[in-house]
Amino acid sequence: MLFNSLEFLLFLPIVFILYWFVFRERKWQNLLVVVASYVFYGWWDWRFLLLIALTSLCSFGSGLLLDYFKGQRRKQQAVSAANIVLNLGILCVFKYYNFFVENLDALFGMMGYHMDWVTMNVILPVGISFYTFQALSYTIDVYQKKLPATHDIVEFFAYISFFPQLVAGPIERATNLLPQFQQKRQFDYAKAVDGLRQMLWGFLKKLVVADNCAMVVNEHWNDYADLPGLTLFLLGILFSFQIYCDFSGYSDIAIGCARLFGFNLMRNFNYPYFSRSIPEFWRRWHISLTTWFRDYIYFPLGGSRCEKWKIIRNVFIVWGISGLWHGANWTFICWGLFHASLLAIYNILGINTKYKNVVAYGRLLPDFKEWFQMTLTFALAVVGWIIFRAETMTQAVDFLNSMVSNKFFDASLLYGLNYFFVGLLLLFIEWLQRDKNYALQLPATGIFQYKAVRFSLYIILYLVIISFTGQSQTFIYFQF
Numbered sequence: 001m002l003f004n005s006l007e008f009l010l011f012l013p014i015v016f017i018l019y020w021f022v023f024r025e026r027k028w029q030n031l032l033v034v035v036a037s038y039v040f041y042g043w044w045d046w047r048f049l050l051l052i053a054l055t056s057l058c059s060f061g062s063g064l065l066l067d068y069f070k071g072q073r074r075k076q077q078a079v080s081a082a083n084i085v086l087n088l089g090i091l092c093v094f095k096y097y098n099f100f101v102e103n104l105d106a107l108f109g110m111m112g113y114h115m116d117w118v119t120m121n122v123i124l125p126v127g128i129s130f131y132t133f134q135a136l137s138y139t140i141d142v143y144q145k146k147l148p149a150t151h152d153i154v155e156f157f158a159y160i161s162f163f164p165q166l167v168a169g170p171i172e173r174a175t176n177l178l179p180q181f182q183q184k185r186q187f188d189y190a191k192a193v194d195g196l197r198q199m200l201w202g203f204l205k206k207l208v209v210a211d212n213c214a215m216v217v218n219e220h221w222n223d224y225a226d227l228p229g230l231t232l233f234l235l236g237i238l239f240s241f242q243i244y245c246d247f248s249g250y251s252d253i254a255i256g257c258a259r260l261f262g263f264n265l266m267r268n269f270n271y272p273y274f275s276r277s278i279p280e281f282w283r284r285w286h287i288s289l290t291t292w293f294r295d296y297i298y299f300p301l302g303g304s305r306c307e308k309w310k311i312i313r314n315v316f317i318v319w320g321i322s323g324l325w326h327g328a329n330w331t332f333i334c335w336g337l338f339h340a341s342l343l344a345i346y347n348i349l350g351i352n353t354k355y356k357n358v359v360a361y362g363r364l365l366p367d368f369k370e371w372f373q374m375t376l377t378f379a380l381a382v383v384g385w386i387i388f389r390a391e392t393m394t395q396a397v398d399f400l401n402s403m404v405s406n407k408f409f410d411a412s413l414l415y416g417l418n419y420f421f422v423g424l425l426l427l428f429i430e431w432l433q434r435d436k437n438y439a440l441q442l443p444a445t446g447i448f449q450y451k452a453v454r455f456s457l458y459i460i461l462y463l464v465i466i467s468f469t470g471q472s473q474t475f476i477y478f479q480f
Helices: 007-021 025-042 048-068 073-097 097-110 128-143 153-161 176-179 189-227 229-260 278-284 287-298 308-326 330-348 368-389 394-403 416-432 451-468
Strands: none
Touching: 007 025, 007 048, 007 229, 025 153, 048 128, 048 153, 048 229, 073 097, 073 128, 097 368, 128 153, 128 176, 153 176, 189 229, 189 394, 189 416, 189 451, 229 368, 229 394, 229 416, 278 287, 278 330, 278 368, 287 308, 308 330, 330 368, 330 394, 368 394
């Protein structure tokens, strides 16, 4: 079920009413969450439910076994390893099997051997990478004694399948979300209104900016050989706007929706296009995934507390895996390695941990140095997104080459210039609100203290959404 669908428009209020006014006991609310989440997820294809149920059951069982073998280190290691292998095995079969088979066949073919490999015609289950990582974090955290194993199967199934963030994150840690299913929830009007505001802002980003940018990008992307360099650069920027507004828009809707039911999800985006360096960019983009890789792969490898060459090695390992996580295509792997190279450079220069504060805090405009840093970081991100968007590495290289080798300017071919300014307007609004969790988080002072002003703003934004919604597009990260 898509957030931007009529089905969800009917689904959400029904679940909300049942949750708060019919199933008032915590255990019944948790059961409702499981049922609603399985309806939400099974709306695409009911067969997907078998996989998420298997992942949930195995991870729940591993937690029980870890608790049963408390004090027996080797048995706990075996249980944890078995569950990790099982979950990653399911992910690899559905997401990577054909990719590895095709590449092995090509490799042996280069050496003169033809291997009669068998590929599988399978549909990639929506959100499998997200809920698999969420399940893995539970097993690892229980093994590392960061939280006790839960003995309530309904709570655990609700944690894995919680519908607002099920298919595209944030990737929640059990240490944050699972205890919330174990506590009594009470309806909080202010919290619910705040959630609706964040959902409204997310829908605006997705439907008005991302979907309209997608129409232009999808229509002209493959014509790169015939387009002037400035148009190609504009297409790269439009895709950068698209993927940001699409993914952060989903996160805003998910976080706001969860707040309607009394849950707090982690922040997933923190205005990444205002970053002053690539390391800062990745501290602000898809925070739930980058911190997952940091805690479960980078730190166990030694993190930054080792020799310089080992730090760089760790960065390349993490970002190679991160690229592969995004999809079974060499473009994603090369995109990951591209950012690993940039991060390695920043690390060598010793500026990888700088800039954790809000840029130009207390000032309306950044100074020249901050402008230059943000412009450079954004330009590097655009190059990365072009690699990410390309269907093959050949296309990525040709697209980037055409940007500088084709005739650079032709005013008649500047497609999507109006959506470019719409994207800039949205970023300008976010710039003014960059010290807030999201751009529509209004202060309770000034003109916004009056309900009439606030509701007028909401109505205006609603009219903007219904008037300028682009052709409906599936959320980009559903394919990951």
